[in-house]
Amino acid sequence: xxxxxxxxxxxxxxxxxxxxxxxxxxxxxxxxxxxxxxxxxxxxxxxxxxxxxxxxxxxxxxxxxxxxxxxxxxxxxxxxxxxxxxxxxx
Numbered sequence: 001x002x003x004x005x006x007x008x009x010x011x012x013x014x015x016x017x018x019x020x021x022x023x024x025x026x027x028x029x030x031x032x033x034x035x036x037x038x039x040x041x042x043x044x045x046x047x048x049x050x051x052x053x054x055x056x057x058x059x060x061x062x063x064x065x066x067x068x069x070x071x072x073x074x075x076x077x078x079x080x081x082x083x084x085x086x087x088x089x090x
Contacts, residue, residue, distance in 0.1 A: 036073050043069070
């Protein structure tokens with residue numbers, strides 16, 4: 001395991017595909033994962049503040065945020081060992 005990043009294979013892929021060192025690739029992966037781990041409420045509040053700082057108004061902001069949320073990655077639900085086995089063995 002590299003730092004706090006649990007997926008060493010992902011870190012290695014990022015390092016290989018970008019030419020970054022493994023340590024920097026691990027930081028990049030962790031930053032991306034942290035971004036997607038944000039609760040929706042936190043993302044919406046932060047993004048709203050950013051867009052307001054750009055001078056945008058709510059009638060433009062809310063549809064934009066709604067579109068952005070539709071493109072975000074969604075984590076799967078927690079699966080029990082039994083559920084995982086059923087996925088593998090049917």
